[in-house]
Amino acid sequence: xxxxxxxxxxxxxxxxxxxxxxxxxxxxxxxxxxxxxxxxxxxxxxxxxxxxxxxxxxxxxxxxxxxxxxxxxxxxxxxxxxxxxxxxxxxxxxxxxxxxxxxxxxxxxxxxxxxxxxxxxxxxxxxxxxxxxxxxxxxxxxxxxxxxxxxxxxxxxxxxxxxxxxxxxxxxxxxxxxxxxxxxxxxxxxxxxxxxxxxxxxxxxxxxxxxxxxxxxxxxxxxxxxxxxxxxxxxxxxxxxxxxxxxxxxxxxxxxxxxxxxxxxxxxxxxxxxxxxxxxxxxxxxxxxxxxxxxxxxxxxxxxxxxxxxxxxxxxxxx
Amino acid sequence: xxxxxxxxxxxxxxxxxxxxxxxxxxxxxxxxxxxxxxxxxxxxxxxxxxxxxxxxxxxxxxxxxxxxxxxxxxxxxxxxxxxxxxxxxxxxxxxxxxxxxxxxxxxxxxxxxxxxxxxxxxxxxxxxxxxxxxxxxxxxxxxxxxxxxxxxxxxxxxxxxxxxxxxxxxxxxxxxxxxxxxxxxxxxxxxxxxxxxxxxxxxxxxxxxxxxxxxxxxxxxxxxxxxxxxxxxxxxxxxxxxxxxxxxxxxxxxxxxxxxxxxxxxxxxxxxxxxxxxxxxxxxxxxxxxxxxxxxxxxxxxxxxxxxxxxxxxxxxxxxxxxxxxxxxxxxxxxxxxxxxxxxxxxxxxxxxxxxxxxxxxxxxxxxxxxxxxxxxxxxxxxxxxxxxxxxxxxxxxxxxxxxxxxxxxxxxxxxxxxxxxxxxxxxxxxxxxxxxxxxxxxxxxxxxxxxxxxxxxxxxxxxxxxxxxxxxxxxxxxxxxxxxxxxxxxxxxxxxxxxxxxxxxxxxxxxxxxxxxxxxxxxxxxxxxxxxxxxxxxxxxxxxxxxxxxxxxxxxxxxxxxxxxxxxxxxxxxxxxxxxxxxxxxxxxxxxxxxxxxxxxxxxxxxxxxxxxxxxxxxxxxxxxxxxxxxxxxxxxxxxxxxxxxxxxxxxxxxxxxxxxxxxxxxxxxxxxx
Numbered sequence: 006x007x008x009x010x011x012x013x014x015x016x017x018x019x020x021x022x023x024x025x026x027x028x029x030x031x032x033x034x035x036x037x038x039x040x041x042x043x044x045x046x047x048x049x050x051x052x053x054x055x056x057x058x059x060x061x062x063x064x065x066x067x068x069x070x071x072x073x074x075x076x077x078x079x080x081x082x083x084x085x086x087x088x089x090x091x092x093x094x095x096x097x098x099x100x101x102x103x104x105x106x107x108x109x110x111x112x113x114x115x116x117x118x119x120x121x122x123x124x125x126x127x128x129x130x131x132x133x134x135x136x137x138x139x140x141x142x143x144x145x146x147x148x149x150x151x152x153x154x155x156x157x158x159x160x161x162x163x164x165x166x167x168x169x170x171x172x173x174x175x176x177x178x179x180x181x182x183x184x185x186x187x188x189x190x191x192x193x194x195x196x197x198x199x200x201x202x203x204x205x206x207x208x209x210x211x212x213x214x215x216x217x218x219x220x221x222x223x224x225x226x227x228x229x230x231x232x233x234x235x236x237x238x239x240x241x242x243x244x245x246x247x248x249x250x251x252x253x254x255x256x257x258x259x260x261x262x263x264x265x266x267x268x269x270x271x272x273x274x275x276x277x278x279x280x281x282x283x284x285x286x287x288x289x290x291x292x293x294x295x296x297x298x299x300x301x302x303x304x305x306x307x308x309x310x311x312x313x314x315x316x317x318x319x320x321x322x323x324x
Numbered sequence: 325x326x327x328x329x330x331x332x333x334x335x336x337x338x339x340x341x342x343x344x345x346x347x348x349x350x351x352x353x354x355x356x357x358x359x360x361x362x363x364x365x366x367x368x369x370x371x372x373x374x375x376x377x378x379x380x381x382x383x384x385x386x387x388x389x390x391x392x393x394x395x396x397x398x399x400x401x402x403x404x405x406x407x408x409x410x411x412x413x414x415x416x417x418x419x420x421x422x423x424x425x426x427x428x429x430x431x432x433x434x435x436x437x438x439x440x441x442x443x444x445x446x447x448x449x450x451x452x453x454x455x456x457x458x459x460x461x462x463x464x465x466x467x468x469x470x471x472x473x474x475x476x477x478x479x480x481x482x483x484x485x486x487x488x489x490x491x492x493x494x495x496x497x498x499x500x501x502x503x504x505x506x507x508x509x510x511x512x513x514x515x516x517x518x519x520x521x522x523x524x525x526x527x528x529x530x531x532x533x534x535x536x537x538x539x540x541x542x543x544x545x546x547x548x549x550x551x552x553x554x555x556x557x558x559x560x561x562x563x564x565x566x567x568x569x570x571x572x573x574x575x576x577x578x579x580x581x582x583x584x585x586x587x588x589x590x591x592x593x594x595x596x597x598x599x600x601x602x603x604x605x606x607x608x609x610x611x612x613x614x615x616x617x618x619x620x621x622x623x624x625x626x627x628x629x630x631x632x633x634x635x636x637x638x639x640x641x642x643x644x645x646x647x648x649x650x651x652x653x654x655x656x657x658x659x660x661x662x663x664x665x666x667x668x669x670x671x672x673x674x675x676x677x678x679x680x681x682x683x684x685x686x687x688x689x690x691x692x693x694x695x696x697x698x699x700x701x702x703x704x705x706x707x708x709x710x711x712x713x714x715x716x717x718x719x720x721x722x723x724x725x726x727x728x729x730x731x732x733x734x735x736x737x738x739x740x741x742x743x744x745x746x747x748x749x750x751x752x753x754x755x756x757x758x759x760x761x762x763x764x765x766x767x768x769x770x771x772x773x774x775x776x777x778x779x780x781x782x783x784x785x786x787x788x789x790x791x792x793x794x795x796x797x798x799x800x801x802x803x804x805x806x807x808x809x810x811x812x813x814x815x816x817x818x819x820x821x822x823x824x825x826x827x828x829x830x831x832x833x834x835x836x837x838x839x840x841x842x843x844x845x846x847x848x849x850x851x852x853x854x855x856x857x858x859x860x861x862x863x864x865x866x867x868x869x870x871x872x873x874x875x876x877x878x879x880x881x882x883x884x885x886x887x888x889x890x891x892x893x894x895x896x897x898x899x900x901x902x903x904x905x906x907x908x909x910x911x912x913x914x915x916x917x918x919x920x921x922x923x924x925x926x927x928x929x930x931x932x933x934x935x936x937x938x939x940x941x942x943x944x945x946x947x948x949x950x951x952x953x954x955x956x957x958x959x960x961x962x963x964x965x966x967x968x969x970x971x972x973x974x975x976x977x978x979x980x981x982x983x984x985x986x987x988x989x990x991x992x993x994x995x996x997x998x999x
Contacts, residue, residue, distance in 0.1 A: 237914065237970045282972035285940040303474075322937045324917055 021225050022279050028076045028216040035072035035213050036065050038196025044277060045187055045294055046073060046161070050222075051229050052273035054184020054266065055140050055160040057125075057298070064189045066163040070121040073161070075213040077222055081119035086128035088171070092135035096145045097152075110147060115139050118155050118219065122162040126172040136160075137179045157223060177301070184266050185291070186298040225276075232272040233282040237324075241285055242268060244321045245292070249300060252320070255313060256301040263299045270295045285323045292318065331430065334477045336373050338467035339424070339433060340366055343417065345460045346437045349444040349453055350414060353407060355399040361392060362418040369421045380422055388419060410443050430471050437464045449650070451857035452850075462487050496896045504873070504889055507866040528566065528575035529764060529787060534743045535720050540782035543607050544766060545615065546855055547778040550601035553771065554617075558659065560800065561615040561766040561780060565638040565790065567675055569754075571682040572729060574747065574762045577674055593619060593639065593797075594665075595658035603654045605858060610648055614641040615765050615780075617657040638761075639663050652863055664797040667759065675759035675792065683730040683751065690755030700758045701793060704801070707752055711745070711806050714738065718808030742811075745803035746787040759792035763800070767811075774852035915980055916969040923962055923987045930992045941966055952992050962986045 025047065032043045046069065049056045058066045067083075074081035084095060097113030114120065115136065122136060139145050140160050144153045162183070165172055180186070192200065242264070250258030259267070268283075270291040275283045296317075297310030331339075347354070347362060371377035380388070392415040400408045417436050424430055441457050441464070465487035470476045476483035545561075567577030600617065614620075614633070620641055622633050632644040633653075643651070667675075678687075693710075697703040715738055722739045725732040730751045733744050740748075746762045753760035767786035769778040788802040804811055877884045913921070920941065927948055928934045935944045945963040949956045965983045968974045 233973055235971045235973045237917070280972075284942070284967055284971045286942060289938075289940065318938045320937065323940050324920065 021221070021228060022277075024217050024221060025225070025277055031076045031213050031216050032069070032072040036069045037200050038192045039065070039069070039189060042187055042189055043069070043073075045185065045291070048270060048273045048277055048291065049185045050077070050157075050159055051226055051276060052184060052266075052269040053157070053226055054270065055162070055182065057180070057183040057186040058161065058163045058189060059166060059186055060163075060189045062165060064191070066189060067121065067123060069189070070119075070161040070163070072213045074119040074121070076216045077119070078215040078218055079118040079157070079159070079222075081121060082114040082117040083121040083123060084114050085123045086125050086132070088127055088129060090128045090132045092132050095132060095136050096139060096147060099148050108148070110150065110152060112152065113145075115145060116152070116154060118157055118159065120158075120160045122160055124164060125162040126164040126175055128173065130173055130176075133173065133175060133179065136162075137182050141182055157219070157226065177299070180298045181260060181262060183298065184270060185294040187294050229269075229273045229276045232275050232280070234268065234272065235282065238283050238285065238288070241321070241323060242271075242288060245288070245317055248317050248321050249296070249313075252316070254302055254316065256303045259296060259299055263296065267292065267295045289318060331373075331424065331427065331471075332474075332477050333373065334480065335430065335467070335471045336369065338463075338470050338480075339421070339430060340369070342434065342437050342460075342464045342467045343421065345463050346440045346444070347414065347417075349456060349460075350410065350440070350447070353410060353447065354414060355395070357395055357399070358411065358414060358418075361395075361415065362421075365418045365421040369424075372422070379425070385419070385423070392419065406446060410440075410446070413440060413443065427471055431468070434464050434468050434471075449858065449862040451854050451861075454857070454861075458491070462491050465490055496892075500889065500892050502864070503869070504885060507869055528573050529743055529762070530573040534764070534785050534787055535722075535741045537785040538720065538783045542782045544609075544780045544782055544784070545604050545606040546858075547769070547780065548603045548605075548776070549778070550603075553776070553778065554600060554659065556768045557805075559617065559768055559778075560763075560786075560788065560802075561769075561784075562618045562640060562763055563613045563615045563765040564636075564640050564763075566762040566764065569677075569679060569751070571679045571727075574750070577761070593661055593663040595619060596660040597658065599656035599658045601654070601656050603652065605855075605863070606647060606651045606653070608647050608649050608651075610646055612642045612644070612646055614643060614647075614653075616641055616655055617659055619661045619663065620655045620657045623654045623656055650858065650862065652859070662797045664792065665795070667792060672759055675761055676754045676757050678751070678754050683728045685728070685735055686730040686748075686751060687755050689734070690752050694756040700756065703756050703758065704753070704791065707749065708801075708803075708806050711749075711803060716740070716745075716807045718804065718811060742804040743787040745807060746789050749801070749803040750789045750791075753789070753791050761790050763788050763790050767802075770848075772848045772852050772855070774849055775855060777852070777855055779851060779855075914970070914975075916966055916975065916983060919980070919983050919987055920962075920966050920970075923966075923990065926987070926990065927992070955990060955992055958986065958990050962990060 029040065029043050029047060032047075033040055036043060046056055046058075050073070058069065060066055070083075071081075073079075084090075093113065095113050095115050097111050097116065099108040100111050101107075102109040125133060125136070139154065140158075143158055144151050146152070164175070191197075246259045246264050246267075249255050267288065271283050271287040274287040274291050275281075278287070293311055293314045296314050300310045300313045302309070302313055343362070343366075347359075351359065368377055368380075372379060393412070396408060396411045396415060400411055413436075417433070417440060420429070420433050420436065424433060438461065441460050444453065444457065462484070466480075466484045469486050469490075470480065470483040473483075476486060564576055566574035568575045599621075601623075602617075604616075606614065619639050622641070634642045634644060636642055664671075693706060694703050697706055717739045718741065719739050720741060722741055722744060723737045725737065725744075729744075730748050733740055733748050734752075743762075750760045750762050764785070764787045766780045766784040767788075768784055769780035770784075771778055786804070788800065788804065790798045790800055792798055873885070873888075877888065924935050924944075931948065931952055933944075933948055933951060939947070941963045945959050948959050952959075962983065965979065965986055969979050969983060
C-alpha cells in the first residue's frame with residue numbers, strides 16, 4: 006500500500022482533519038507498523054463502506070477492528086462465526102412474551118454501530134447471506150417487520166484465505182458488498198521488535214482512547230460527499246473501468262456498483278489527505294483495495310486480483 | 325499424463341490439417357505406403373486423444389522408424405538423394421505425430437511443417453504451388469496461434485484472422501528482401517530435381533524411344549522470340565547428332581566424343597542473313613545437351629552466370645555443367661547457313677560406317693538404287709520418292725522389329741514413327757556411301773497466344789537426319805515429313821487427332837484433354853501466367869537483381885542500397901505508425917492538457933525523462949525533481965497549477981495563463997542536471 010502523497014495542500018478542514026489524524030495515531034499505537042492499512046480502513050469507514058480484512062490467523066485483524074471501534078467511540082459487537090451458526094444468531098428473533106401474550110423482537114448482535122464479524126467464511130452460506138443482506142439494506146426484516154439498523158453502521162469482517170481448511174468462500178456477488186478488501190501482512194522488522202519489547206514489559210496497549218464522537222463521524226461522512234470530482238478525473242475513472250471490461254485477461258470487469266465504490270473511496274481518500282477535490286493519485290491509491298476482490302483473471306490461478314489491478318494501472322493513461 | 329497437459333482438441337485438429345496441407349504438394353513424390361503411414365499416425369493420434377490408445381513405447385517407436393527407413397530404402401532406390409532426404413523428412417514428420425505430448429512438441433512439428441513447405445519448392449517452382457503454399461503457411465501459423473492462446477483455440481476464425489494479419493505483415497519485408505537481398509551462389513548445391521530416367525532425350529536412341537517420350541506432356545523448354553516467330557515447319561530444335569550405329573541403336577559418335585569442341589569452329593561454317601533472336605527457358609534435364617535452332621550462338625549468356633557452353637564439332641551446343649535447374653539463355657540463330665563444306669576423310673569414314681552383317685536386303689536395295697542413279701543427290705530424291713509412293717504409315721504404336729530393323733521396316737511392317745524413318749533413311753544413305761547421321765531434338769511446339777511464347781514439350785520430341793552433299797555441306801532431311809506432313813504442319817497432337825485409338829487409351833492423359841477447346845484455352849492461359857511467374861520471380865537471379873537495382877538507383881553503391889532499404893522500412897513503419905496513432909487523432913484535448921503535454925515534451929527533450937502512462941503529474945514531478953532539483957519549485961508550481969485546473973475545477977483564463985507562464989519560465993538544461 007503506497008502512494009500516500011507528500012504534496013499535501015493546505016487543509017480545508019482543520020478540525021475534522023486533526024481528529025482524523027489523532028484517530029490514526031491512536032489506532033497505530035495498538036496496531037504497530039500498519040499505518041497504511043489503518044488509513045485505508047478509516048477511508049473505507051468515511052466512505053460508508055464495509056471492510057473485509059483477509060489474512061492468516063494471528064495477523065492482528067481483530068485488534069485493528071477493536072482499536073477502530075474504541076477510537077471512534079462506536080458501540081460495537083463481535084460475532085465469532087462458526088459452522089453451526091444460524092441467521093437468527095446474527096439478526097435476532099421474535100420471541101413469545103408470556104406477560105404481554107405477544108411476540109417480542111429480540112435484536113441480535115447485528116444491531117450495533119460497529120460489527121466485527123470474525124472469520125465470516127467459517128459459517129454456512131445461509132448465515133453469511135443473512136449478514137450481507139443486512140449490510141446492504143441497513144435494516145433487518147423479520148416476520149414482515151423492518152427493524153432499521155443504527156447509524157452509522159459499519160461492518161468489519163475478517164476472513165481466512167480461501168485455501169485454509171474448513172471455510173466457505175464468499176461468492177463474488179457477496180464480495181461485491183464490501184467496499185474494500187485489505188490484507189494486513191506481516192509486520193515490519195522494527196514494528197515487530199517494538200511489539201516484542203512491549204509484550205515483554207507488559208506495556209502493550211489493548212484499549213485505545215476515544216478520539217472522535219459519533220456525531221463528528223457522521224458529519225465527516227457527509228463532508229466526504231461534498232469532495233469535488235472534475236471531468237478529467239471522471240474520464241480517468243471511466244478509462245480504468247472500461248479497460249477492466251475489455252482487456253483480454255479479465256474474466257469480467259468492474260460492475261457499476263464497483264465503479265461507484267471506487268469513486269466514493271477516492272473521495273474519502275482525498276478528504277483524509279485534506280483536499281476538497283480528487284486527484285488521480287487518490288484513485289490509484291484506493292484502486293487495488295476497492296477493485297481486487299471484484300476482478301478475476303481468464304487464466305485462472307495464474308494471476309490474482311492485485312496483479313490485474315497493477316496491469317490496469319500500467320495500461321491506462323492518467324491524462 | 326494429466327488432463328492439464330492434454331493438448332486441446334482444437335489444436336489436434338489444427339495440427340492434423342496443417343500436416344495434411346504440407347504433405348499434399350509432395351504426394352506425387354511419396355509412395356502409397358507413406359500416405360498410409362501418415363494416416364496410421366493420424367488415427368493413432370486421435371485415438372490417443374480419445375483415450376483409446378496410449379503413447380507408443382520405445383520399442384514400438386523404434387520399430388516404426390526402422391520399418392519406415394526400410395520402406396524408403398526400397399521405394400526410393402535408384403532415385404536421387406534429394407528425394408530420399410525429403411521422404412525421410414516426411415516420415416519423421418508423420419511419426420512425430422504420435423510423440424507429441426506438450427505444446428513445445430507442437431511447435432517443433434509446426435517448424436518442421438514450415439520446413440517441408442520450403443522443401444516442396446525443390447520439386448516445383450510454379451506459381452500455383454507458391455499460391456498454395458501461402459495458404460499452407462497461413463494454416464500453420466493459425467495452428468500455432470490457436471495452440472498458443474486459449475481464446476484463439478476456442479475461436480478458429482479469430483485465430484485465422486490473426487494468422488492472416490501476421491503473414492500480411494511479413495509480406496512487405498519479404499518483397500524488400502526479395503529485391504535487395506544479395507543472391508549468393510550456393511556454397512553447397514542441392515542435387516535438385518534431376519529428372520527420373522525416361523524423361524528427356526538420352527544420348528542414344530533405338531526404335532520406340534521417342535514414342536515413349538511423346539506420351540509425356542512435360543515441358544522441355546520455352547522460347548520467347550524477339551521478333552516474329554518462324555514457321556512451325558522450320559522450327560527444328562536441334563540437339564545432338566548420332567553417328568554411331570550398332571545395328572539397333574544410334575548413339576553419339578566416337579568422333580564427337582573424342583573432339584567435344586574446338587576453338588576455331590567459326591571457320592567451318594558460313595552464316596547468312598539476319599539471325600533470329602530468342603530467349604529460352606530450359607527445364608532441367610540432368611544432362612548437358614541444349615536444343616536450338618541451328619546455328620545457334622549464345623549472346624553473352626555467360627556474363628555473370630554460371631552457365632558456360634561449348635559448341636561441339638557438329639555445331640550443337642553443350643552446357644559444361646549438367647542442367648540441374650531451370651536455365652535461361654538468350655540465343656541468336658542463323659537459320660540460313662552452310663556448315664561442314666569440307667569434311668575430312670576420317671569424318672567421311674565415321675559418317676558412312678555401318679556394322680557388318682545387318683540388314684542384307686536393305687544393303688542390296690541401296691546398292692541397286694545407287695547404281696540406277698547418277699548422283700548422290702538423285703539417290704536421295706529417289707529414296708524420298710520411294711518412301712512417298714510405297715505404303716508407309718506413320719503411327720505411334722508400330723509393330724515390333726526383329727534383329728534387322730531396317731529390313732523388317734522397309735520390306736515388312738512399313739509402320740513406324742519418326743525414329744524408324746530416320747533410322748531407315750540414315751542407314752540407306754550410308755549404304756550408298758553418302759555421309760549421314762541421325763539428329764534428335766524437338767520439332768515445332770505449341771504457341772501460347774496469351775504471351776506469344778512457344779512451349780516445347782516432351783511430346784514434341786523428334787528425330788530426323790542430316791546428310792552431306794559436296795558443295796553444300798550438311799543438309800537437313802526429315803523423312804517423317806515425307807510420310808506424314810501433318811506431323812510437321814499441325815504438330816504432334818494435331819496429327820493424332822484422327823488416331824482416336826491412341827487418345828482413347830489414355831483417357832486420363834493430359835493429351836486427351838488437350839484437344840478439348842475450353843480446357844485447352846484455360847490451360848494456355850494458366851501456362852502464360854506460370855511462365856510470367858517463372859521468368860519474373862523464379863528467374864530473378866543476380867543479373868536481374870542488378871538490372872532492377874540499376875534502373876532504380878542508377879548505379880548500385882552500398883550507400884544507395886542502404887538508403888533504399890532504410891527508405892522502404894521507414895515508409896512501412898511510417899504507415900504502421902500512422903495506423904496505430906490513428907486512434908489518438910480526433911480527440912480534442914482540454915487547454916490545460918495541451919499545456920501540460922507541452923511541459924512533458926520539454927522535459928523529455930531537455931532532460932530525457934518521459935512520463936509513463938500510469939504516472940500521475942505529481943509522481944512525474946517527483947521524478948523530474950530528483951534529476952533536476954534546481955527547478956523543484958517551478959516544477960511543483962506547474963504541477964499544482966495543473967492539478968488545480970484539471971481536478972479542482974478551477975479552470976479560468978487567469979489560471980490557464982498562469983500555467984502557461986510557469987511552463988514558459990521553465991527552461992531546464994541537461995548540462996546542469998544531476999546525472
